[in-house]
Amino acid sequence: MKYTYLLFVLMLLANRSFCQSIPWKDATQWKLYRIYSKDAFEFPIDTLSNFPSYSLNTDSIRSLLYDISVVPKEMTPVWMGYYVASCRLPDGTLRKIEISFYAGFFYDDRTQVYYQIRDDLRKEWLNYLADCGASLPAAKN
Numbered sequence: 001m002k003y004t005y006l007l008f009v010l011m012l013l014a015n016r017s018f019c020q021s022i023p024w025k026d027a028t029q030w031k032l033y034r035i036y037s038k039d040a041f042e043f044p045i046d047t048l049s050n051f052p053s054y055s056l057n058t059d060s061i062r063s064l065l066y067d068i069s070v071v072p073k074e075m076t077p078v079w080m081g082y083y084v085a086s087c088r089l090p091d092g093t094l095r096k097i098e099i100s101f102y103a104g105f106f107y108d109d110r111t112q113v114y115y116q117i118r119d120d121l122r123k124e125w126l127n128y129l130a131d132c133g134a135s136l137p138a139a140k141n
Helices: 003-019 045-050 060-064 119-134
Strands: 026-035 053-055 083-086 095-101 105-110 113-116
Touching: 026 060, 026 119, 045 083, 045 095, 060 119
Parallel strands: none
Antiparallel strands: 026 053, 026 083, 083 095, 095 105, 105 113
């Protein structure tokens, strides 16, 4: 029983470490999608290709994602609008994330973890995303 408990604790710690060690600043192929649906959180990643998208500049994203932090679960942010985005992690996996319109955080669908942009970069982050969002192509009819 003692070993089972120890194994359980180690698994929890490993899972938490995994969530914090995602190399977001090293991700590539960042895209914003024109999706205006309250159900976008539920969309599987493979449906994103059905929506118009705009490729984000990898260098810009890397500079803005420098030194992000995990938002504690007890401080889950409030959503007031969001962009749907995707990126490819260094291990090749494609990730779907939601990025807040009005605050400096984003949400990773796969790990269900919120990440906060550094305070000193938040305004630049929001301005960059707003500019890119304005460049999204029109929806296909």
